[in-house]
Amino acid sequence: MAHITYIEANGTRTQVDVPDGWSLMQAATTHGIEGILGECGGSCACATCHCYVDDLLASVLPAPSATELDMLANVAAERRPNSRLACQLKAGAAFEGGTLTLPETQE
Template sequence: MAWITYVSADGTRTRVDVPDGSNLMLGAVHNNVPGIDGECGGCLSCATCHVYLDAEWAGRLAPADQMELEMLEAVAAERRPTSRLGCQIVIDASMDEMPVHLPELQT
């Protein structure tokens, strides 16, 4: 498990214990964290789980694959160099204390 801190666009912080093997989108949705919609349920077809990672953390994770990069073209908020889709980031213990920043809007 890993403690993930979701930081909303207004600065509100929500700390959630997310189980290994789950993903950032499910961690937010299952804990009612506002700011991640996850409309497609994590099947990489909607881009409503867009998140921003800190550069330090982004460099520790496997890079986005081609399908994720294509979906990131459809995000509603500003796309940044560390933009990712939360459904594609699978949690493990090495991510403990990772902050995840949420955009102002998802749709």
């Protein structure tokens, strides 16, 4: 379990308890957080779960896979050095206290 804070583009902050093994996309859509669509259901094929990770998450996340990098080339909003796809980020204790900022658009 990890407490993750999602910050929507309008500034709304929501903290979610994310069970171990859940993706941060799955947790966001389950809790009705605006700004993550997850249209492909988490198979890394749509890039509508684009997010910006904070320094804490960046320090514990594995590097993106080749598939995630390919999809990050297709995000609708600005791609930044801390851009990731939330469906590829599987929660665990190391994520505790992490924050995801969501882009203004996913499509």
